[in-house]
Amino acid sequence: MPAVARPRASDVRQYTSWDRARLSVVVPIGVIVAVAIVCNVVAVLSSAQRADVVAVDHEKQLFSRALTNYGERVLREVESVASSDGAIQNIRRSFDADWAKQRVGTWLETYFDHDYIFIFDRNDDLIYSIVGHRPADMKWLANARPGLISVIDYLRGRDPNLRGAIRLDKTAMADGTAHQQTAVIRRLMDRPAVVAAVVVGPGDGTPESLDGVPPVIMSVKFIDDSTLSSIAAQLRLTNLRKIEQDPPPNGDLAYDLTGSDGSTIARFAWTPRQPGAEIVHNVVPFIAVAFIGFALLAAFVLRYMRRTAATIAAGESRLRHLAMHDPLCGLPNRIFFGERLEEVIEEVRNGSAPAAVFYIDLDHFKDVNDTLGHHVGDELIRNVTLRLSHTLRGGDLVARLGGDEFAVISSVAGDSEQMMWLAQRVIAAICAPYAINAQNIIIGASIGIAMIDDKCETAADIMRYADMALYRAKNEGRNRACIYDAAMDADLSSRKLLEADLRAAIENDQLQLLYQPVVNKSGETVVGVEALCRWTHPTRGEIPPSEFIAIAEHSGLIINLGNWVLRRACTDGKAWPEVTVAVNVSSLQFRRIDFVEVVQRILKETRFDPVHLELELTESVLLGNVDTAEEAMLRLKALGVRLALDDFGTGYSSLLYLRRFPFDKLKIDRSFVRSIEKAADAAAIVHAIVSLGRGLGMKVTAEGVETADQQLFLRAAGVHSLQGFRFGRPVTVAEITARLRSPGNFRPVEALAS
Ligand code: C2E
Ligand code: MG
Ligand code: MG
Secondary structure: OOOOOOOOOHHHHHHHHHHHHHHHHHHHHHHHHHHHHHHHHHHHHHHHHHHHHHHHHHHEEEEEEEEHHHHHHHHHHHHHHOOOOHHHHHHOOOOOHHHHHHHHHHHHHHHOOOOOOEEOOOOOEEEEEEEEOEEOOHHHHHHHHHHHHHHHHHHOOOOOOOOEEOOOOOOOOOOOOOOOOOEEOOOOOEEEEEEEEEEEOOOOHHHHHHOOOOOOEEEEEEEOOOHHHHHHHHHHOOOOOOOOOOOOOOOOOEEEOEEEEEEEEEEEEEEOOHHHHHHHHHHHHHHHHHHHHHHHHHHHHHHHHHHHHHHHHHHHHHHHHHEOOOOOOOOOHHHHHHHHHHHHHHHHHOOOOOOEEEEEEEOOOHHHHHHHHHHHHHHHHHHHHHHHHHOOOOOEEEEEOOOOOOEEEOOOOHHHHHHHHHHHHHHHHHHHHHHOOOOOEEOOEEEEEEEEOOOOOOOHHHHHHHHHHHHHHHHHOOOEEEOOHHHHHHHHHHHHHHHHHHHHHHHHHOOOEEEEEEEEEOOOOEEEEEEEEEEEOOEEEEOHHHHHHHHHHHOOOOHHHHHHHHHHHHHHHOOOOOEEEEEOOOHHOOOOOOOOHHHHHHHHHHHHHHHHHEEEEOHHHHHOOOHHHHHHHHHHHOOOOHHHHHHOOOOOOOHHHHOOOOOOEEEHHHHHHHHHOHHHHHHHHHHHHHHHHHHHHEEEOOOOOOOOHHHHHHHHHHHOOOOOHHOOOEEHHHHHHHHOOOOOHOOOHHHOOO
């Protein structure tokens, strides 16, 4: 089936709805999951970091505590010697150098591994020293003495500030008070050391302890590698060592031991335990599992949503297809056509080759539908679709606009000859007979063509042009095509003006009704009159009914016009009780649901005898809902009104109509009467119609009788009455009245002329 070659918007919509879903759901979910994961990671990392900080603080405290313990132990060791009775006896009371060497120096050096041991007398003079298993020499002492003396000064209560040292005993004493003992950590001989000093005496407040200035035993124990390794083993510190001022290597912790004046006594370093890393190490697998879980969940949700979006998109595109296509024949519908037309107009404006719209209207499709049923009508539409598809080119778009209307957007738009050639092909294809349900069906087609060029306006304009061209094609006799030209616009505007004038004429009672006599077969007696409407336009003069009746039907004015004619004819007809008054009824008028009531009301208002009224219907009146038409006719007949089938032979001339509908009269169209003398078949047809009418019990009237020969022929054929210029043209009420009053005066035109 030809269709627009470009991808449709519906194809793109699949992605659009997925994108929408992704934006509205997937992105927020993704963001939430990402934020959750980042929060988790940050929480783990910060608690790991915090754990590291706490661990470092703890290690520092432990280390500091270990140093204090170390110093206190040294102090206790010195105290154990200084408070012994032996020491009181051999150092305090009288100094025994041998005893001091044996029981203080060697003792502390050997058993407790102290490095230096000194004994100061009551005058703070050094009376005993041992430095590296030997007494200290003068030079050494000169270097070390200030550090040692500051401890003595503190002990004696002379200097409460132990500059450059850390006091380990926490006993608070008033300044200036002598102390029994003290232990400090300070830098000595460029090395950190514990210096413990204890006065020799019982140290428990006994008189001995208060007796004069006591000598002092002082011991120095350096904080060396062995000390550090025992602390490290005890505290499980890795790589504990003394460092100089350089910063420790990456990751190692530096610990400064600072004296009371802020000077650095020593700097230690070790590799801190890092529980944070352990935490991270322990937690990482769980985070990874959670992360993978989230990722899987997100992937699952994404996949689910993508599938759902695809399903929705497919549904959308199916709905869109349904909304854009005709369910009966599958062709694009009016909406699709409109959209594509807009696009084509845009493309042509942007430089593409011109295109053309072919507006196709099927002739007689409605009859098929009404007479043979909708299933045949539907099948016919499908057949027409197939033929159109085969006739048109692949790139052309063919759409069904509704009912029996199709439209094509074709690239065949070069010149009018080409467009007409294509239109003729389409008409030929559609007009070829169809065989559906064992029925032979022939329909016609009229086509209006409008060009789409770079100057064209909107889609609505193009369709209006095509419609005007179609209207012209139908007016010119159907089964043909017309190309829109600007003159049609003028035509249309003049029709619009005429329509306005006609409306005013109806409202202002400016129409006129003439009556044409209908005579018996001898032509001598007027048996009826036919009311024929006339309109004299104030500027354009006489407008033929063929023109203004068509305008009235097109604009809906026919209802008012028809009512006016009926009322006037009934009013006038009361003056002629001996004849029948025939009034033409348009199919639009007849199909109105209240038509019978309107007739009834007018008859009542005018008090016209219904038996003298004859309504002339054409075959088109009977198309559409056959049952409703029949019912209306029966109701009219019940009123007493008679019914005539006008212009018989020009329409479908279906025997079905004649048999089914209760017509009283059949009027042979004047086109047959005109041809009687020239064409033998016309004469034969007239014969057939007359016998058909008579056979069905109808009266037969021949229209358009102009000559004596025609009259003779028709009389011989058996018509009941005659109408035509030969017996009188349509004339005014007064003229009819005059003629009816003097029947003897009437002679046919020909007779008058001879
Ligand atoms: P129609 O109902 O078939 O009316 C007969 C037409 O044939 C009239 O044309 C009449 O003037 C014309 N005619 C009668 N005898 C002859 C003749 O010997 N030779 C020729 N050449 N023509 C003859 P008119 O008045 O122009 O009306 C044309 C059609 O307009 C009518 O055809 C009718 O269908 C329609 N019409 C006229 N008045 C009305 C009306 O009031 N209501 C409706 N609905 N239609 C009307
Ligand atoms: Mg008529
Ligand atoms: Mg007629």
